[in-house]
Amino acid sequence: MAKDRRPRLDIKRGAIDLSHGAGGRATAQLIEEVFAPAFGASGGGDDFAAIELNAGRVVVSTDGHVVSPLFFPGGDIGALAVNGTINDVAMAGARPLYLTAAFIIEEGFPLSELARIAQSMGRAAKAANVRIVTGDTKVVERGKGDGVFIATTGIGVAPLNVAVSGANIRPGDSVIVSGSIGDHGIAIMALREGLSFEAEIISDTAPLHGLVEAMFASGAEIRALRDPTRGGLAAVLNEFAQQSGVGFRIEEAAVPVKPAVSGACELLGLDPFNVACEGRLVAVCAASDAERLLAAMRAHALGREAAIIGGAVEDAHRFVQMKTAIGGNRIVAWLSGEQLPRIC
Amino acid sequence: MCLAIPARVVAVNGMAGAVEISGVRRTVSFALIDPPEIGDYVLVHVGNALAKIDEAEAQRTLDALSEIAEAFDRAPVK
Amino acid sequence: MKYVDEFRDGRLARALAAEIGRASQEKESYRLMEFCGGHTHAIARYGLEDLLPGNVRMIHGPGCPVCVLPMGRMDDAIAIARQPGTILCVYGDLMRVPGSQGASLWKARAAGADVRMVYAPQDVLSIAEAHPGREVVFFAIGFETTTPPTALLAKEARARGLPNLSIFCNHVMTPPAMRGILAADALIDGFVGPSHVSTIIGAAPYEEFSGPSGRPVVIAGFEPVDVLQAILMLIRQLNEGRSEVENQYKRAVGRMGNQRALELMDEVFCIRESFEWRGLGFLPASARALRPEFAEFDAERRFATPGLRASDNPACECAAILRGQKQPRECKLFGGACTPETPMGSCMVSSEGACAAHWTYGRFREEALA
Numbered sequence: 001m002a003k004d005r006r007p008r009l010d011i012k013r014g015a016i017d018l019s020h021g022a023g024g025r026a027t028a029q030l031i032e033e034v035f036a037p038a039f040g041a042s043g044g045g046d047d048f049a050a051i052e053l054n055a056g057r058v059v060v061s062t063d064g065h066v067v068s069p070l071f072f073p074g075g076d077i078g079a080l081a082v083n084g085t086i087n088d089v090a091m092a093g094a095r096p097l098y099l100t101a102a103f104i105i106e107e108g109f110p111l112s113e114l115a116r117i118a119q120s121m122g123r124a125a126k127a128a129n130v131r132i133v134t135g136d137t138k139v140v141e142r143g144k145g146d147g148v149f150i151a152t153t154g155i156g157v158a159p160l161n162v163a164v165s166g167a168n169i170r171p172g173d174s175v176i177v178s179g180s181i182g183d184h185g186i187a188i189m190a191l192r193e194g195l196s197f198e199a200e201i202i203s204d205t206a207p208l209h210g211l212v213e214a215m216f217a218s219g220a221e222i223r224a225l226r227d228p229t230r231g232g233l234a235a236v237l238n239e240f241a242q243q244s245g246v247g248f249r250i251e252e253a254a255v256p257v258k259p260a261v262s263g264a265c266e267l268l269g270l271d272p273f274n275v276a277c278e279g280r281l282v283a284v285c286a287a288s289d290a291e292r293l294l295a296a297m298r299a300h301a302l303g304r305e306a307a308i309i310g311g312a313v314e315d316a317h318r319f320v321q322m323k324t325a326i327g328g329n330r331i332v333a334w335l336s337g338e339q340l341p342r343i344c
Numbered sequence: 345m346c347l348a349i350p351a352r353v354v355a356v357n358g359m360a361g362a363v364e365i366s367g368v369r370r371t372v373s374f375a376l377i378d379p380p381e382i383g384d385y386v387l388v389h390v391g392n393a394l395a396k397i398d399e400a401e402a403q404r405t406l407d408a409l410s411e412i413a414e415a416f417d418r419a420p421v422k
Numbered sequence: 423m424k425y426v427d428e429f430r431d432g433r434l435a436r437a438l439a440a441e442i443g444r445a446s447q448e449k450e451s452y453r454l455m456e457f458c459g460g461h462t463h464a465i466a467r468y469g470l471e472d473l474l475p476g477n478v479r480m481i482h483g484p485g486c487p488v489c490v491l492p493m494g495r496m497d498d499a500i501a502i503a504r505q506p507g508t509i510l511c512v513y514g515d516l517m518r519v520p521g522s523q524g525a526s527l528w529k530a531r532a533a534g535a536d537v538r539m540v541y542a543p544q545d546v547l548s549i550a551e552a553h554p555g556r557e558v559v560f561f562a563i564g565f566e567t568t569t570p571p572t573a574l575l576a577k578e579a580r581a582r583g584l585p586n587l588s589i590f591c592n593h594v595m596t597p598p599a600m601r602g603i604l605a606a607d608a609l610i611d612g613f614v615g616p617s618h619v620s621t622i623i624g625a626a627p628y629e630e631f632s633g634p635s636g637r638p639v640v641i642a643g644f645e646p647v648d649v650l651q652a653i654l655m656l657i658r659q660l661n662e663g664r665s666e667v668e669n670q671y672k673r674a675v676g677r678m679g680n681q682r683a684l685e686l687m688d689e690v691f692c693i694r695e696s697f698e699w700r701g702l703g704f705l706p707a708s709a710r711a712l713r714p715e716f717a718e719f720d721a722e723r724r725f726a727t728p729g730l731r732a733s734d735n736p737a738c739e740c741a742a743i744l745r746g747q748k749q750p751r752e753c754k755l756f757g758g759a760c761t762p763e764t765p766m767g768s769c770m771v772s773s774e775g776a777c778a779a780h781w782t783y784g785r786f787r788e789e790a791l792a
Contacts, residue, residue, distance in 0.1 A: 201368075263366030263423060267388070268541070269347045269514075319786045326435035326646045328469020330783040336763045347460060348567065348618045348644070350425040366423050373544060376570050376683045385425055387621060387674055390513075391542025392571045394683070395621045395674050397425055402673035409434050409647065416437035 009033050014111040021105065021139030030137060034111070038118035039101075039125065039132040049133035051098055056157040061088035065150045069191050070113065074184075074202030077150060078117035080278060082124035082132075083207045084229065085154035090209035091225040091281065093164045093216060094156035099125060101135040101152050106145030117148065128207040130154075156209075162216065168223040169244035171314040174290035176283045178211065178297055179204070179305040180256040181233050185275035186264045201260045206279030211302045218296035220289035227281045231335065234273040236282045237320045238334035240312075247315020250322045250332070254309045273332055274339040287311065348389035350397050353380045363388055425673070429645030430468075438650040439473035445657045452478045453609055453746055454656055457600060458616035459486025459774030461642065461649060466779035468646040471787075478653065481609075481746035482769075482776030484599055485616055487563045487592070488515045489768040489775040490699040493734075495592055496521035498727035499561050502590060503527060503535040505725065509553060510537045511546045512561040519771055522732045543575040550579070550587040559721045560589045567618040569593045569710060570683035573690040576716050590721035591711055593691065597627045598708035599699065604637065606702075608745040612656040614649060615641035617671055624679025628667045636665045643671040690716055698731065701740035701768035735759075738767035743776050750777040751788055757781065 009029060019026035035041075065081040075083075082099065089096040101121065105114065125132050183204040190201065208227065215222060224244075228236045233255070237248050257272050265272050279302065285293050290308055297303030310322075320332040351363035351370075359375045363386060373392045380386055386393040428434075446452055456462060462482045465471060471480060484490050500521050503510040510527070517528045517539065531537040540546060543560060550558040562572045572589060579587045596619045603610065615628055620641045628639040638659035642652030652670040659666060669675055690713060697709030712720040734740065738760070739753035750756050750769065760766040762778050769777035 259366035259423070260368050263368040266349045266423065266426070267351075267365060267368060267370060317786065321786055324468045325430050326432050326468050326470070326473065328472035328646075329786070330467055330469040331786055333782045348621070350423070352424070373542075373571075373574065375574050376680060376686070378682075387618065389567055389618060390571050391544055392574070394567065394570075394618060395680060398673050402425055405651075405670075405673060406428055409438070409651065412441060413434050413437040416440050417433075420440065 009111060011111045011115050016105045016107060016109040016111065016114065016139055018107055018139050018141070021137055027137055034115050034118050035135065038115070038122040040122060041132065047134070049098070049100075051133065051155070053097070053155075053157055056159055057094070057162075059089050059092040059094035059156045059158050060153065061085060061092075062151065062153040063088060065152070066146065067188065068146055069188070070117070070147050072191055072203055073187050075205040075278075076117055076120050077148065078120035079124045080203075080205050081150040081152045082121050082128070082130070083205050083278065085152040086128050086130060086207040086209055087227045087281070089154040089156040090207070090212045091164070091227055092156070092158055093162035093212065093222070093225065094158035095213070096128065096130050096154050096156040096207075096209050098155045099130055099132045099152055101132055101150060103135065103137045104145060104149040104151075105137065105139050106147055107139055107142040109147055114148065124207065128209065164222055164225050166224045166226065166240045166243035169240055169246050169284050169312050170223070171246055171312050172287050173223055173284050173312040174287045174308055175237070175248065175250065175310050175312070176285065176290065176294055176297065176306055176308050177233065177255065178208070178281045178283070178303045179279075180258045180261065181228065181277055181280065182257060182261040182265065182272035182275035184278040185232070186261050189268070190264070201258065201264065204277055204279035206302055208279065208281055208302060211281070211297065211300045214296050214300045214303075215283065215293060218292055220293035220296070221286040222283055222293070223286070224284040225281055228277045230276055232272070232274045232276055233282065234271075234320070234332045234334060237332060240284065241315075241318040241320055244312070245318060246312040247318055248310060248320045249313050250310030250320070252322050252324050254307055256305050256307050270339055274335050284312065348387045348394060350385050351388050353382050353384045353386060356380060356382060363393070426645060429643060429647040431647060434647045435473060435650055438647065438654055442473075442478065442650065442654050442657060443475050445654060445661065446475050446478050448661045450477060452657055452660060453481055453611045454478065454614060454653060455481040455483045455603070455608075455610045455612070455746060456614040456642075456649070457483035457485040457596065458614075458619065459489065459772070460617065460644060461614060462486070462776060462779050463774045464644060464646060464649060466783035469783070470646050470649060471784070473650065474653070478657070482743075482779065483603065483613075484699065484702060484744045484768070485565065485596065485619075486772055486774040487565055487568070487594055488519055488772040490594065490701060491519065491563060491592060492698045492700045493521050493732035494698070494728070494730050497525065497732060498729060499590055500525050500527060500530050501727050502559055502721060502725050503530050503537050505557070507555075508536065508557045508559060509549060510535070510559050510561060511540045511549060512537060513563065514539050515772055516561060516563065520765060543571045544578070546575060546587065547578055547582070547584070550584050551582070554586060556586060557724070558587050559725075560587070561592070562589050563592045565594055565596055565616070565619050566622045566687070569691065570622060570680075570686050573686040576690045576712065576719050577686075579719055580716070588719050588721040588724045589712060591691070593710040594697065594699070595693075595708050595710070596623070597630065598705050599702065600631065602699070602702055602705045602708070603745055604631070606745055608747070610637065610746050611660055612638040612640070614652050614656065615639045615667075617642060617644045617648070617674070620671065620675045620679070622680050622683045625667050625669050625675060625677045626679070632666050634665065638665050638668070640668045641671050641675055643674070700734070701744050703741075735766045740767035740769045740777075743769050750780045753777070757785070
């Protein structure tokens, strides 16, 4: 058989074209020269991966990632995709094991940037002890995509005796947040066109499954876990309230916000409660276990600034109410759409 | 209206410059005020400085408020 | 944050609340209007009303330029955005404000119009320079705080000789609106004056409201402690039968205002004979337009717009709410047909309107009473 003398891809200067998504040799070459080395896979050639799972409850989660800009302080769309899906699986109390990744790439997208993203994904997966086992590549015409979109699916296994859900919360339970809120959203906004300022804020994107394991290991009775991504802390608390039919009473002074995030929010007229995080979680636990859980979180690198911010109460209206810095009360509202900057 | 926030002047280039608030820097226009000095505090609204904060007045206001607070601490009502 | 955190201090707030409690025992009720939408938002967002005694009531004024923008003007802006090749630049606050038939700039963008959010009017210059073949229009709104930056934009556009930049001017004015409120038999005892409008216009323009048939005005800073101190000052004026202009925000407001900004506004803008305010009707000499000398930058001359009046739902109670005659919950539409997602009138359209602020931050108080 004659050896295929196809020249290697010019990663430095080359760009994606429609043939890379057509499923033919160009696609295979892209996988072989960009994705497989980055993911540490051998590119077996099949369109599937067959894996064996240990006993337990299988958890699966999927996510689409459309962040713009693709590269930002603290990460990029690749790391976000990997960590985001790892976190979704971890929020079920499961250990994430495998990921799939589907790419929808715009014609003309630089190969150098694609390689950079792929390598970032490989690093993030390796750091989390998770394997990217299969995926897909499609290419859309110029102008029909935003550079690249990534969809990831994660598979993990949870012990059979772990059952966390937003519907498990009871009045009296405590609410803990794992660290400062709003870092990711502000890091992104700092780069977006139209909002030009330099902030010393980097995205908090991080895989949280190690923290979650430490939390379960503490023996605390954990009712619910969620990561406050789109919609921020306000969305998570309101979702929990609806699911469990409770209200929440929290203290503004107890919620950690970095000064720079606060300053950026002030400048733009944003509320940190509605700004996305990517490496934080909200945990609800039995009140008697709150201190124990807090200690376990603070002992972990990703939970150093964890704080108890309030608790669940009986409330037929399911209001998330907050005591403000000056001692008054207000609702923490659930925004219906994206928060937009205000001038008034 | 309107959202305006006090920020510290960190750079001045003629009628423009930069301010900083809690580590966040932003370029602003000083076209609406007398040229400030680095270290001054200005009120910023939609990328423009509207006024220089009179720090002596600010301190006077805070001192008056402090007195009210101290009186309250000594003899709280409710 | 310096000059911010000190004025959000809980200890100062509690002490002021106690003083207010003491001082307000003299009269049966104190009805105070905070004119500025930013103050409405601050009051709701900090739950300031929880610190006030029951006989001190805050009435939320029309000082929210998004709220008082007539639907017909939003329709005009959407029409401009829909013209092929046009780039409409707007503040974020405007994106979701509904025009007639539920149209909005948000939806227009989804349908292909080029609508871009800007943070500062100066950003519009870069966009116009980057796209010389396209018409770039700035949707200018705001009270006197936001007007001088638009004036700077107009002057800079002229200095750079930009043929493709224009301004759709909807700037409105504070003292005429206060006059309009009082003229309509409003049940208001005093005003908390706006912070940053006053930075520009100074304390002097409020002096027309002083005197025996007027109302006390206390200009207040933006933070909750500022507002509480201003409320205390108003209560004292009312107890003593005074009706003067006082300035709680001396760190940023002087009597004559910002002369440079005032001259700039005067250079670029003239005052319209009459302008419609959603919820308040037509008010004389209450809004600005570009002077003839700047006609080349006037979007209303450059573009044909519908220029129609769109009226609100007859059940909408905004007019009464803005005058302190009714409260949000007394409006039949509140919370049902009218919510922040589906606003029917000016008070619900932006997070600073009386109804929106109550819905978003404060409606738990009602439920507690129910």
